[in-house]
Amino acid sequence: xxxxxxxKTRFRRHQGVLGLIERVLLICxxxxxxxxxxxxxxxxxxxxxxxxxxxxxxxxxxxLVPLLVPASEKSPKDxxxxxxxxxxxxxxxxxxxxxxxxxxxxxxxxxxxxxxIIMGTIAIIIILESCRRLLGWPLVIIVVLFILYAHFSxxxxxxxxxxxxxxxxxxxxLYVDENALFSIAMRVTGTIVLAFVLFGQAIFxxxxxxxxxxxxxxxxxxxxxxxxxxxxxxxxxxxxxxxxAVANVATTGAVTIxxxxxxxxxxxxxxxxxxxxxxxxxxxxxVMGAAAFLMAQxxxxxxxxxxxAAIVPAILYYVGVFVQVDLEAVKRxxxxxxxxxxxxxxxxLLDGWIxxxxxxxxVYSLFILFLDPDVxxxxxxxSVLVVAxxxxxxxxxxxxLLAILESTGEGLLEISVIAAAAGLILGVVSITGLGFxxxxxxxxxxxxxxxxxLLLAAAGAIxxxxxxxxxxxxxxxxxxxxxxxxxxxIIPIAAHMFVFYFAILSFLxxxxxxxxxxxxxxxxxxxxxxxxxxxxxxxxxxxxxxxxAYSPALLLIGSPTEIIRAIISGLIGMVxxxxxxxxxxxxxxxxxxRILSFGGGIxxxxxxxxxxxxxxxxxxxxxxxxxxxxxxxxAKKQIT
Numbered sequence: 169x170x171x172x173x174x175x176k177t178r179f180r181r182h183q184g185v186l187g188l189i190e191r192v193l194l195i196c197x198x199x200x201x202x203x204x205x206x207x208x209x210x211x212x213x214x215x216x217x218x219x220x221x222x223x224x225x226x227x228x229x230x231x232l233v234p235l236l237v238p239a240s241e242k243s244p245k246d247x248x249x250x251x252x253x254x255x256x257x258x259x260x261x262x263x264x265x266x267x268x269x270x271x272x273x274x275x276x277x278x279x280x281x282x283x284x285i286i287m288g289t290i291a292i293i294i295i296l297e298s299c300r301r302l303l304g305w306p307l308v309i310i311v312v313l314f315i316l317y318a319h320f321s322x323x324x325x326x327x328x329x330x331x332x333x334x335x336x337x338x339x340x341x342l343y344v345d346e347n348a349l350f351s352i353a354m355r356v357t358g359t360i361v362l363a364f365v366l367f368g369q370a371i372f373x374x375x376x377x378x379x380x381x382x383x384x385x386x387x388x389x390x391x392x393x394x395x396x397x398x399x400x401x402x403x404x405x406x407x408x409x410x411x412x413a414v415a416n417v418a419t420t421g422a423v424t425i426x427x428x429x430x431x432x433x434x435x436x437x438x439x440x441x442x443x444x445x446x447x448x449x450x451x452x453x454x455v456m457g458a459a460a461f462l463m464a465q466x467x468x469x470x471x472x473x474x475x476x477a478a479i480v481p482a483i484l485y486y487v488g489v490f491v492q493v494d495l496e497a498v499k500r501x502x503x504x505x506x507x508x509x510x511x512x513x514x515x516x517l518l519d520g521w522i523x524x525x526x527x528x529x530x531v532y533s534l535f536i537l538f539l540d541p542d543v544x545x546x547x548x549x550x551s552v553l554v555v556a557x558x559x560x561x562x563x564x565x566x567x568x569l570l571a572i573l574e575s576t577g578e579g580l581l582e583i584s585v586i587a588a589a590a591g592l593i594l595g596v597v598s599i600t601g602l603g604f605x606x607x608x609x610x611x612x613x614x615x616x617x618x619x620x621x622l623l624l625a626a627a628g629a630i631x632x633x634x635x636x637x638x639x640x641x642x643x644x645x646x647x648x649x650x651x652x653x654x655x656x657x658i659i660p661i662a663a664h665m666f667v668f669y670f671a672i673l674s675f676l677x678x679x680x681x682x683x684x685x686x687x688x689x690x691x692x693x694x695x696x697x698x699x700x701x702x703x704x705x706x707x708x709x710x711x712x713x714x715x716x717a718y719s720p721a722l723l724l725i726g727s728p729t730e731i732i733r734a735i736i737s738g739l740i741g742m743v744x745x746x747x748x749x750x751x752x753x754x755x756x757x758x759x760x761x762r763i764l765s766f767g768g769g770i771x772x773x774x775x776x777x778x779x780x781x782x783x784x785x786x787x788x789x790x791x792x793x794x795x796x797x798x799x800x801x802x803a804k805k806q807i808t
Contacts, residue, residue: 194577227263288343348595363545393497394504395427403445439691633674719775744769
């Protein structure tokens with residue numbers, strides 16, 4: 169048995185019988201998902217609980233992680249250590265227990281038995297170890313702190329005081345209760361997320377990823393600062409499919425960052441553009457990654473409503489990035505790429521038009537047929553497999569199909585472990601009432617002032633999200649912080665979108681900003697310099713949530729007049745903010761002009777009429793200043 173040293177995978181892969189077992193188990197993950205989503209059990213007259221189906225996925229995942237992910241860098245790579253084999257068998261055991269016995273457990277859910285306590289303890293230990301191997305220590309520490317709180321809540325002061333639960337009760341509850349391990353996080357992962365990961369893998373395996381990059385290159389490559397604009401478009405398209413900011417940076421950044429540096433952007437700027445554009449893919453419809461599906465489930469609304477609400481904020485985000493990148497190119501006198509090195513748009517479209525069909529199928533299924541997102545995702549997968557047959561080079565044979573299923577299984581390992589860890593957190597919150605207590609503590613800290621609460625919530629979401637994936641960060645902040653926002657009058661979808669945005673910003677905000685670290689390593693730049701630039705480029709994500717928290721018109725909620733006014737003033741305001749940050753309009757701006765531009769943009773975006781009037785006045789002052797300065801410059805030029 170030897171390790172696969174391919175740079176395409178971070179997993180340890182074995183040869184021989186063990187390698188075959190690993191591949192079979194990986195392939196079984198998406199296959200089990202398809203069976204569960206389409207409820208094919210009923211075709212054979214078999215009825216199963218959703219918990220039994222989720223236990224199948226958990227069983228496969230917890231068995232695979234110890235096989236594929238070494239315990240540490242010093243762990244053997246050429247053989248399977250006994251402790252990894254033991255953990256793998258333990259993962260199988262805790263899953264099989266629920267698969268086989270859940271019908272009996274369901275009718276005695278509150279009963280404490282030695283077997284449930286023991287199996288629950290084993291499950292928690294293996295989940296935490298799987299988290300450590302796949303994600304590092306941050307999420308592990310957070311889960312442990314939640315469990316310790318549940319056990320010792322009787323010693324906490326004030327709003328956080330609780331009754332405290334013995335380990336026997338906690339272990340059994342977190343393992344078998346439908347509000348814990350197999351709660352909403354695992355349900356969404358085992359259905360909706362699984363379908364869309366499979367969709368993304370199918371798209372990229374048939375050449376869709378290269379098509380997106382080439383399309384962005386052919387559209388934007390020839391304009392000033394072209395590679396940076398290619399990064400924005402390609403990363404937004406790729407990011408909405410991949411659901412991972414870090415993976416997005418690593419994939420598209422390998423192409424766009426060297427091109428940006430070659431055309432004259434400093435390394436730190438190139439890394440920042442890619443990190444910002446890739447992180448924005450998490451808020452870009454129609455897919456938006458796994459967290460958006462969780463949002464729909466938490467809110468109890470159709471996923472289509474989440475997508476509709478996300479459209480305008482996502483546009484404002486990328487407008488802010490695009491304008492800053494364009495003005496930076498003007499300041500540095502950067503040109504686009506030569507036409508001869510760019511792919512032909514006509515040729516790209518003729519060659520890759522088939523990849524629009526699955527997206528159309530997805531949108532039609534979600535927004536016209538109103539199918540469940542998991543079923544819509546599988547329809548889209550089927551459409552990919554069908555249209556791929558239209559081109560010889562993209563056709564799916566058995567080997568490629570198995571490779572798609574295997575890569576889907578790999579992609580679901582991390583997400584499933586996150587969902588299991590999130591289930592433990594949700595279980596603690598459910599049994600202790602921590603969500604209510606934490607929200608009460610936040611409201612008390614803010615003194616009931618909404619603006620102060622928003623600042624506390626934003627800071628808390630960024631800090632809690634550092635070092636974690638977007639999905640894990642969103643789950644954590646939504647159960648701890650969103651209820652406090654709703655309590656003070658913010659509508660639920662705005663509260664959820666608010667914490668979602670700031671959880672994503674943890675990928676760009678120092679000191680632990682994973683997307684920036686990835687971009688910086690590719691660019692060869694200083695991480696902190698890159699991070700500060702990324703924060704400036706992503707300014708919309710820091711401002712827009714504050715706006716829609718007070719006025720949800722930017723979420724397309726309200727009267728048509730309110731929505732249109734909010735969109736127009738938002739777009740103008742974001743352009744002005746970008747101009748102020750870059751310090752350039754028709755020429756370099758002084759500090760007074762930059763303040764006028766930035767202040768005018770903030771005023772126009774703010775929901776109150778007074779703020780908009782002040783913003784408009786500052787805009788007019790800026791334009792008059794520019795007109796007078798240009799007139800003076802022309803007069804001096806005529807004299808000389």
